[in-house]
Amino acid sequence: MASIVAKRYALAFYQLAEQSNKIDAVTKDVKQLARLIKESEEFKRFIDNPVISSIKRSHILRDLLQGSLDELTLRFLIFLEYKKRFSFLPGICACFEEHFLQAHNVARVVVVSRQKLSEYQVKNLEARFQQKFKQDILLEQKIDEKLIGGIKLQYGDTIYDYTLRKHLDRYKEAVLK
Amino acid sequence: MNKIKPAEISRVLQEQLADFEKRIETYEVGTVLSVGDGIARVHGLNAIMAGELVEFPHKIRGMALNLEEDNVGIAIFGEDTHIREGDQVKRTKRIAAVPVGDGLRGRVVDALGQTIDGLAPIESKELRQIEVKAPGIIDRKNVHEPLQTGIKVIDALTPIGRGQRELILGDRKTGKTTLAVDTIINQRGEGVFCFYVAIGQKRSTVAQVYETLKKYGAMEYTTIIAATASDPAPMQFLAPYSATAMAEFYRDSGRHALIIYDDLTKQAQAYRQLSLLLRRPPGREAFPGDIFYLHSRLLERAAKMSDTKGAGSLTALPIIETQAGDISAYIPTNVISITDGQIFLESDLFNAGQRPAINPGLSVSRVGGDAQIKAMKQTAGTLRLDLAQYRELEAFSQFASDLDEATRKQLERGKRLMQIIKQGVHEPLPVVKQVAIIYAGVNGYLDDIPVTQIKEFETQLLDALDSNYTDFVRLFNKEKALTQPLKAALDQLLTEFKARFKRT
Numbered sequence: 001m002a003s004i005v006a007k008r009y010a011l012a013f014y015q016l017a018e019q020s021n022k023i024d025a026v027t028k029d030v031k032q033l034a035r036l037i038k039e040s041e042e043f044k045r046f047i048d049n050p051v052i053s054s055i056k057r058s059h060i061l062r063d064l065l066q067g068s069l070d071e072l073t074l075r076f077l078i079f080l081e082y083k084k085r086f087s088f089l090p091g092i093c094a095c096f097e098e099h100f101l102q103a104h105n106v107a108r109v110v111v112v113s114r115q116k117l118s119e120y121q122v123k124n125l126e127a128r129f130q131q132k133f134k135q136d137i138l139l140e141q142k143i144d145e146k147l148i149g150g151i152k153l154q155y156g157d158t159i160y161d162y163t164l165r166k167h168l169d170r171y172k173e174a175v176l177k
Numbered sequence: 178m179n180k181i182k183p184a185e186i187s188r189v190l191q192e193q194l195a196d197f198e199k200r201i202e203t204y205e206v207g208t209v210l211s212v213g214d215g216i217a218r219v220h221g222l223n224a225i226m227a228g229e230l231v232e233f234p235h236k237i238r239g240m241a242l243n244l245e246e247d248n249v250g251i252a253i254f255g256e257d258t259h260i261r262e263g264d265q266v267k268r269t270k271r272i273a274a275v276p277v278g279d280g281l282r283g284r285v286v287d288a289l290g291q292t293i294d295g296l297a298p299i300e301s302k303e304l305r306q307i308e309v310k311a312p313g314i315i316d317r318k319n320v321h322e323p324l325q326t327g328i329k330v331i332d333a334l335t336p337i338g339r340g341q342r343e344l345i346l347g348d349r350k351t352g353k354t355t356l357a358v359d360t361i362i363n364q365r366g367e368g369v370f371c372f373y374v375a376i377g378q379k380r381s382t383v384a385q386v387y388e389t390l391k392k393y394g395a396m397e398y399t400t401i402i403a404a405t406a407s408d409p410a411p412m413q414f415l416a417p418y419s420a421t422a423m424a425e426f427y428r429d430s431g432r433h434a435l436i437i438y439d440d441l442t443k444q445a446q447a448y449r450q451l452s453l454l455l456r457r458p459p460g461r462e463a464f465p466g467d468i469f470y471l472h473s474r475l476l477e478r479a480a481k482m483s484d485t486k487g488a489g490s491l492t493a494l495p496i497i498e499t500q501a502g503d504i505s506a507y508i509p510t511n512v513i514s515i516t517d518g519q520i521f522l523e524s525d526l527f528n529a530g531q532r533p534a535i536n537p538g539l540s541v542s543r544v545g546g547d548a549q550i551k552a553m554k555q556t557a558g559t560l561r562l563d564l565a566q567y568r569e570l571e572a573f574s575q576f577a578s579d580l581d582e583a584t585r586k587q588l589e590r591g592k593r594l595m596q597i598i599k600q601g602v603h604e605p606l607p608v609v610k611q612v613a614i615i616y617a618g619v620n621g622y623l624d625d626i627p628v629t630q631i632k633e634f635e636t637q638l639l640d641a642l643d644s645n646y647t648d649f650v651r652l653f654n655k656e657k658a659l660t661q662p663l664k665a666a667l668d669q670l671l672t673e674f675k676a677r678f679k680r681t
Contacts, residue, residue, distance in 0.1 A: 154206075159222045161202040170202070175190065 006091030014099040029073040029101050035091040048087035057081050107135040110154040112142045199469030199470045205268040215409045217251045219266050235259050235485045243455050250455045251409035271472045275419040276301035277426040285401045288416040305422040313476035318483040324492050325547045328364030330598040333557035335540045338548025339483025339490035343552040347522030351534050353496050357437045361604035362393045370427045371399040372436040374420040377413050380405045413447035421478050431487030440496040445508050464508045473515045518542035537564045551658035556616045567591020593623045596631040609653045610639050622671050644672020
């Protein structure tokens with residue numbers, strides 16, 4: 001869960017992007033940033049390194065990201081730095097994406113399985129969920145070897161568990177009783 | 178022994194698992210944001226109810242206490258060291274409940290109703306919610322049957338009725354627990370089911386109480402609910418409520434129950450810890466704002482039910498420990514104002530050898546008078562007055578050496594009465610014996626017996642009631658009131674016995 005600060009900034013940024021009709025470009029930028037944070041250890045360290053001065057960080061940001069990001073996103077980043085809230089960037093990105101999904105009536109569904117699902121399976125699942133939840137679906141895949149077999153889905157707070165692991169657990173409980 | 182047949186086993190297993198179809202299991206979850214000091218903050222769990230049980234990994238249970246905008250504060254009933262950030266928390270969709278029923282008799286259980294005496298788990302058909310509302314006004318009746326504690330001074334001066342709430346308060350080491358245990362022992366054969374709730378006590382103390390009760394055969398009708406000092410604060414906070422839920426089973430099925438909370442000071446402290454960790458704002462003595470409600474909603478559940486509701490009752494004896502005799506501290510004043518009276522124990526009296534160390538001046542029973550049997554009411558009427566006058570005179574008799582005859586007599590009488598209300602540990606007395614000895618004291622039969630011999634006189638009189646005067650005892654138990662012939666019989670009995678006592 002993101003902090004309240006991240007939520008506020010994300011909402012403001014989202015509304016601003018919407019007003020200036022740049023929502024698609026900005027969303028793409030945010031996704032890119034999120035991926036950057038996830039994949040580049042150096043960028044992550046750069047975000048909350050207290051040794052780097054504010055001015056220097058702004059310069060680095062400009063040099064690093066100019067051209068690859070929309071002007072609005074870049075301005076937002078520098079504004080964040082100016083407000084000394086740059087370390088909240090990962091949370092802001094996450095919240096921004098949530099806003100985007102909500103606004104477009106897209107539900108996030110996490111699918112956990114033992115092996116990577118085939119494209120055909122993913123498509124099928126997506127179609128089924130769309131029907132069931134009456135929402136567009138953003139499917140996220142996760143691999144967990146402990147499940148042994150079957151799949152587990154998380155939609156919001158609810159988990160639909162159809163794994164071999166769960167069956168075995170329940171079997172064990174029933175026998176012990 | 179029968180031989181185990183593999184075919185048999187597989188058949189049983191197959192039968193058991195026939196309805197075990199492969200179905201999708203759905204459950205709602207949240208993730209742990211932070212954990213520490215027995216409290217977990219959890220994100221998610223959107224539809225959770227207040228007071229709902231949740232399950233952490235490793236089968237650790239918890240209860241949702243704070244429902245906030247973006248997280249839920251959960252009290253953990255177990256080791257919080259096994260829980261990590263990001264762990265999944267499962268809803269159970271059940272409000273906290275405990276097993277109730279006759280299976281609990283003679284057992285020692287924890288705040289969630291699980292056995293901790295090393296014997297078989299409790300088999301119970303019924304579960305009851307821990308937090309329920311107290312019975313309504315129409316469902317109740319005024320307290321009218323006595324609950325004999327077997328302790329002379331309590332039954333005479335501050336009688337307790339079934340369905341009453343009588344507070345026992347005093348400093349440490351003044352005999353509060355002993356008083357409560359004696360009361361339980363005296364319920365033998367009275368059809369009263371007893372519950373002893375140990376909150377924040379040493380395990381050795383609880384073991385001692387268990388042994389005592391067992392020794393006197395009282396475990397047959399007693400359940401001990403223990404949340405000891407080493408148990409997490411949420412368990413200590415919960416124990417009185419779950420015990421009350423267990424006791425309410427008897428109240429609602431037309432039977433009688435007695436519950437002892439030993440002690441509520443510790444419960445208040447556990448709740449204070451919990452509240453502060455949940456960041457609820459602190460008030461006086463850092464207790465949270467609802468500390469009064471914590472105790473009032475608990476003690477309101479003690480009640481005498483109306484005839485249409487089965488006429489059962491639940492009597493509560495909460496115990497409060499004071500600091501240096503200060504009954505005007507926060508928790509004592511709260512509980513005094515909630516209960517129907519209090520029994521105040523003083524360490525000065527205790528150390529002076531006056532045991533039980535009950536202060537007759539500060540102890541009252543607001544409703545018990547109606548519940549006292551008639552004979553006791555007739556006898557004890559003047560006892561309170563005599564004692565009060567004695568205490569007043571005693572203070573100033575130490576200055577004046579020559580007193581007038583009336584005052585001297587009053588003092589002598591008082592001294593003997595103070596001897597009479599002394600009583601040994603774990604020696605509860607039946608009401609007929611109590612009446613006999615108090616009657617003797619109040620009506621001057623003891624005035625010419627030296628103070629040092631009063632104890633001896635009492636012992637012999639009580640023995641005599643068991644052997645020589647069984648006719649009187651039988652008559653008394655039938656009448657339960659000092660009618661003219663009974664009074665005459667008692668007078669005659671005492672004169673006769675005294676003459677014999679003086680000769681020896």
